[in-house]
Amino acid sequence: MxxxxxxxxxxxxxxxxxxxxxxxxxxxxxxxxxxxxxxxxxxxxxxxxxxxxxxxxxxxxxxxxxxxxxxxxxxxxxxxxxRKKKGDYKLVYMDGDSEDMEDKGFYEMIGQxxxxxxxxxxxxxxxxxxxxLPEKQRKAIELYFGLKGHQEHTQREIAPIIGVTQAQVNRLIKKGLKKLRDEVMA
Missing domain, CATH: 1.10.150 (DNA polymerase; domain 1)
Incomplete structure (x- = not known):
């Protein structure tokens, strides 16, 4: 190039x-x-x-x-x-307040x-x-896998939430996952 x-x-x-x-x-x-x-x-x-x-x-x-x-x-x-090696941390809250931390930091927030x-x-x-992803595919995947704060749902539970049949939920999830895989492989 x-x-x-x-x-x-x-x-x-x-x-x-x-x-x-x-x-x-x-x-x-x-x-x-x-x-x-x-x-x-x-x-x-x-x-x-x-x-x-x-x-x-x-x-x-x-x-x-x-x-x-x-x-x-x-x-x-x-x-x-x-930073973890140095032990130099500040805990920063969503509201902007902070406090010093001893040997704590990012890993304690996300898991070590x-x-x-x-x-x-x-x-x-x-x-x-x-x-x-298109809206319905995205929503079906979020609900099925419990993403974005949702709890996991079955395809049967998802169908009335997004206004489609259970078979359509299955297809939406499969197509959405294929698009995500294609995106990862791109």
């Missing part, structure tokens, strides 16, 4: 960095710092522009949002690992073991790409 094309992708899509940062990482900005998160997001945008393959049929913005989000998430984890970290990473990634 030529350099001019990469630079054009970056300059035309810089707003995606701010979109991802403020939509998906607003709460973590207080912990890590806005400038750091935005800088890492810009690195993600550059990586996305360099690796983008328009022949795969995915829009650049779709691909870039995923790469930016992954890059920010990785950087947050690395930065928090470094690998399974918890993988689950958190998957949740962040899913929250990044789930809004790209």
């Amino acid at each position: 030529n350099r001019h094309y990469v630079e054009q992708l970056i300059s035309q899509n810089i707003r995606l960095v701010y979109y991802v940062v403020f939509k998906y990482y607003a709460d973590l900005i207080k912990l890590v710092g806005k400038d750091d998160v935005v800088s890492v997001g810009k690195i993600g945008l550059v990586i996305a522009a360099q690796r983008y393959d328009p022949t795969r049929g995915t829009k650049f913005s779709t691909y870039a949002i995923t790469v930016i989000s992954q890059q920010i998430y990785k950087e947050i984890i690395q930065k928090e690992k470094r 073991d690998d399974a918890d970290l993988r689950a958190t990473e998957a949740r962040i990634f899913i929250e990044t790409i789930l809004p790209k």
Whole structure:
């Protein structure tokens, strides 16, 4: 891919960095710092522009949002690992108040073991790409898997909630999951 094309992708899509940062990482900005998160997001945008393959049929913005989000998430984890070694933390509440913490931080908020970290990473990634699905597919998946604060529901329970039959719920979930898989593989 030529350099001019990469630079054009970056300059035309810089707003995606701010979109991802403020939509998906607003709460973590207080912990890590806005400038750091935005800088890492810009690195993600550059990586996305360099690796983008328009022949795969995915829009650049779709691909870039995923790469930016992954890059920010990785950087947050690395930065928090470094902080954990120092024991230098502040607990920041949603209302803006904070208190010093001894040997606590990000991991205590999301869980320390690998399974918890993988689950958190998957949740962040899913929250990044789930809004790209059509409304009924998105809602069916959220209800079926208990995402976005919903408890898990059976397909039979979901049908009247979204106004379709149980068979249609099954198809919506299957099609939605296929789209999510395709997005991950893109």
